[in-house]
Amino acid sequence: MARIIAAGAEITIPNQVGSASSVGSATVVRIVNKGSTNRVVTVVESDSNDVVGSFTVLGNTSEMLEKKFSQRVYVPAGTDVLGAKVGFSN
Secondary structure, three states: OOEEEEOOOOEEOOOOHHHOEOOOOOOEEEEEEOOOOOEEEEEEOOOOOOEEEEEEEOOOEEEEEEOOOOOEEEOOOOOOEEEEEEEEEO
16 A cells, blocks of 8 residues: 655645646645535646646545646635645655
8 A cells, every 4th residue: 555755734725727736746636626616637837837637525535646746736616625746655
């Protein structure tokens, strides 16, 4: 079973593309939706804000996001999604 290694402080994922975060230049981000409303997480390129992809995080759940260190994430609505830079260990 893999273990999560905390590699940075948890932040509130910004809710505007202009303030999207690389979450400390993370390549793996643990995303937590602490609210009951489903939220869409969007990944964008750092230099152009072009959308790389997006996915829905169900309310009161968490997901692991793998991305390039320079890519940034944001949530188009809400302030209840948190993210933290993490790593894995076996």
